[in-house]
Amino acid sequence: MNANDIMNALSGIDPKYIDEAAYELHDTGIADKKAADVEAAKPGKVTDIASRTRIRKMFYIVLPSVAAILLIVAVALPAVLRVSKSESAAMAESVAPAEYEAAAESPAAENADEAASDGYYPDMASEAEAPAAEEEAAEAPGEPVEEAAETAGPVSESTYSDSANKNAGANQTLSPDHSKDAVAEETEEAAEPVTMWVISDSEYDKGILKLFVAGHVPEDLSDTDCTITALGTDGKEETVKEGRLADVADKIDMTADMVTLDISSAKLTAGSYRITVGNISTDFTIE
């Protein structure tokens, strides 16, 4: 048997399979075009395969996008609520300064005496200002904490921790370091850009894999996770190589629309493969 036999035998396949694949006819029932349009004949509407594939693609794009939005909301919302609580607590504090000062002064005075006796922090004024500095840091999470510390005057970390822990009547806010970290984290999370790029096509030849890309490709993909998977005919997938892209590929070249990878060291044999860079994948074949 040879290829011609298979080609001939295909004329005898079940008509339902021929009809199933006849996209020219399905949508309207009649694919009537002029003879002059034969060379430019195109399907009139999207085929069932195209519709299903697009739905599948939308699913894989929309679902992760929705999940990402929910994640951001889940992280950002508690932070916003925390800030709101701090603000309302700070406003309540400002309404009763006398109580605050009284509470601040009496244990703080004891602390100041102790600190003074230890040669630690003789300045009571700086201790009183420390909770105010904490409030300012809590009120303005977008501002650098250094600015708030400057307005409060030169106060060291020990003073913050002493007054925050021992001052029973004062505002029990988080320590500046902690709120500083939380603020930095939130700023980082909010500012983290979401990059989108796709691989539109790929080409493999003698160990060189060319990925034709579109969208906002990161400038440096070296540290991006990469996996090369062999696709078996039985549907099984087997990881051939994985790691950082710089470890998987011997060489990486990038232009605006193409990423060229030298993966000859992977010693891939003939077959079908999938390469995944980050969360972007494409299939390629070695013949």
Add this chain to the structure above:
Amino acid sequence: MQDNEIVDLYWARSEDAISQTNIKYGSYCRKIAMNIVANTEDSEECVNDTYLSAWDSMPEERPNLLAPFLAAIVRNHALDLYRRSHSQKRGAGEVPLALDELTDVAGSSSTEAEVDLSLLSGHINSFLAGLEESSRIVFVRRYFYVDTLADIARTSSLSEAAVKSLLFRLRQKLKEFLEKEGYEL
């Protein structure tokens, strides 16, 4: 006009049968022929031969689905014409590429033993029945309709690389399937 009405015209030996067939399936048949012979004149010749074959085959035949019936006829005419035109040299177009790909399955050398094509068709049907619809359509578009990879990619919303990769896996599967059925490949 519905397929059964057109078939009735053939059975009634009405000349309208050909004109109605041309109205409904002319473009479809020309596209199949064009994919194979890559030539407008030759594709017209194939389509005309198809109408004649259809006329000759009915009233004995009464196909339920007229489109696949005509598709198979025009495909055979186009392949015959292609082989007559390119018997000495390798021709351009998709047929040599498709044949090259099918050598993955069956090899390129001709064997002394003749292959029972109807039996082979039956086995290929069984193979196709086991595929997912989307994979089966891609296979049929490539090797029955002899569509280009670019056309298949466009109509199936896959990249050409993905289509090529899928066809490679399908050919390997077909080869394993035929070997299990007792073919020596």
